[in-house]
Amino acid sequence: MDNEVAMTPPAPTPSRALATEAVHAGRDDLASLGLHAPPLDLSTTYPSYDSRGEAERIDAFATTGARPDGPPVYARLDNPTTARFETALARLEGTDSAVAFASGMAALTAVLLARASMGLRHVVAVRPLYGCSDHLLGAGLLGTEVTWTDPAGIADAIRPDTGLVMVETPANPTLAEIDIRAVAHSCGSVPLLVDNTFATPVLQRPVEHGARIVLHSATKYLGGHGDVMGGVVACDEEFAARLRQVRFATGGVLHPLAGYLLLRGLSTLPVRVRAASASAAELSRRLTADPRIARVHYPEIGGAMVSFEVYGDPHAVIAGVRLITPAVSLGSVDSLIQHPASISHRIVDEGDRQASGVGDRLLRMSVGLEDVEDLWADLCQALSDGPAPRARTAERTARPSAEPSARPPHASAPSDRPAPSHSSAPSHSSAAR
Numbered sequence: 001m002d003n004e005v006a007m008t009p010p011a012p013t014p015s016r017a018l019a020t021e022a023v024h025a026g027r028d029d030l031a032s033l034g035l036h037a038p039p040l041d042l043s044t045t046y047p048s049y050d051s052r053g054e055a056e057r058i059d060a061f062a063t064t065g066a067r068p069d070g071p072p073v074y075a076r077l078d079n080p081t082t083a084r085f086e087t088a089l090a091r092l093e094g095t096d097s098a099v100a101f102a103s104g105m106a107a108l109t110a111v112l113l114a115r116a117s118m119g120l121r122h123v124v125a126v127r128p129l130y131g132c133s134d135h136l137l138g139a140g141l142l143g144t145e146v147t148w149t150d151p152a153g154i155a156d157a158i159r160p161d162t163g164l165v166m167v168e169t170p171a172n173p174t175l176a177e178i179d180i181r182a183v184a185h186s187c188g189s190v191p192l193l194v195d196n197t198f199a200t201p202v203l204q205r206p207v208e209h210g211a212r213i214v215l216h217s218a219t220k221y222l223g224g225h226g227d228v229m230g231g232v233v234a235c236d237e238e239f240a241a242r243l244r245q246v247r248f249a250t251g252g253v254l255h256p257l258a259g260y261l262l263l264r265g266l267s268t269l270p271v272r273v274r275a276a277s278a279s280a281a282e283l284s285r286r287l288t289a290d291p292r293i294a295r296v297h298y299p300e301i302g303g304a305m306v307s308f309e310v311y312g313d314p315h316a317v318i319a320g321v322r323l324i325t326p327a328v329s330l331g332s333v334d335s336l337i338q339h340p341a342s343i344s345h346r347i348v349d350e351g352d353r354q355a356s357g358v359g360d361r362l363l364r365m366s367v368g369l370e371d372v373e374d375l376w377a378d379l380c381q382a383l384s385d386g387p388a389p390r391a392r393t394a395e396r397t398a399r400p401s402a403e404p405s406a407r408p409p410h411a412s413a414p415s416d417r418p419a420p421s422h423s424s425a426p427s428h429s430s431a432a433r
Helices: 018-024 051-064 080-093 104-116 131-138 151-157 180-187 237-250 256-267 269-288 314-320 350-355 372-384
Strands: 097-101 122-125 145-148 162-168 192-195 213-217 231-235 293-297 305-310 336-338 362-366
Touching: 018 080, 018 256, 018 269, 051 237, 080 097, 080 231, 080 256, 097 104, 097 237, 104 131, 104 162, 104 213, 104 231, 104 237, 122 131, 131 145, 131 162, 151 162, 151 180, 162 180, 180 192, 231 237, 256 269, 269 293, 269 305, 269 372, 314 336, 314 362, 314 372
Parallel strands: 122 145, 122 162, 162 192, 192 213
Antiparallel strands: 097 231, 213 231, 293 305, 305 362, 336 362
């Protein structure tokens, strides 16, 4: 491909609907290049006959972290294909920039290292988080120190050396929700990082509510097909420059083919999330009425994730599905189910896991694009393989109001997204907080 393909993203276009941005962001210059599909640049290095000029550009990057002007230098520093994905994701999240990494955990690692390099090693965090995020913070592997608190205790937990406040909403795996705007206010001048993997920018844009850093495991909904691994951080350009320097130094780069697949995945993200969310809402409604289910968790913001607690053996349900795939991960076009206490959150101390609502009978389901009737039939037969249902408890039979719940302050939808119907899929996440 021509090296003139932008390392610097094209100038932003006038405000467009999310669905339009998903298709066109990161591709705005293609027609002028005589292209329709984005080019894939697999080069690891690039020729240059001007070694003095290269030295100046490398010095400039080392000083500022800004993308070098002109043609690429080396794939660990930057890549044109990956840059297109970063441009597109930043536009969808409404930030200046985005920086992509080899995985979601590599992205979080870079954020922690960037803050620690400024002498800010303390993190305030709210459980539950994804199990490996919890472990990375709590184990001190990067020299960080974490204070776990509930949202109301964030302001009191902040210290002079606090570099970050981290939340995940809806949370993995309980789908508990946090008021982003209220939490951002409690953070003061400390940056709030929101893991937006479950919601995606289709359902919420945390920066619009005061967050300064948005994290995605791009492996999930952004890729959307279970065949690409990556992570990305959306933020302002000042912090993005630091992240690029960390990425260059540590080597946690996103492979160009992964960047290509992620950019392609973004083009169908709104369609996939909305379709899967409709099925998830319907499954949540049916599970709520099923006497074999003790409790259902489904967020007010909607989405394609459903968690539920069974009266019987959760492992029997995992073993009993035939259409739904029993596997870790989420956000694919096909439906996945897993037992968090055994897999995604196994690494979290049992007491902490239980205290944050990740019980031994909890199952987490990522709803895909299959027909909802087929998914329900598969769930029903898997649930029927377990012991006979117990009598409903008082908590279980208490039904929410038929009136739609008010949307939380953090959950205002992009203007082109229809609000989810809560009359057909009542939320049960508040009880899990």
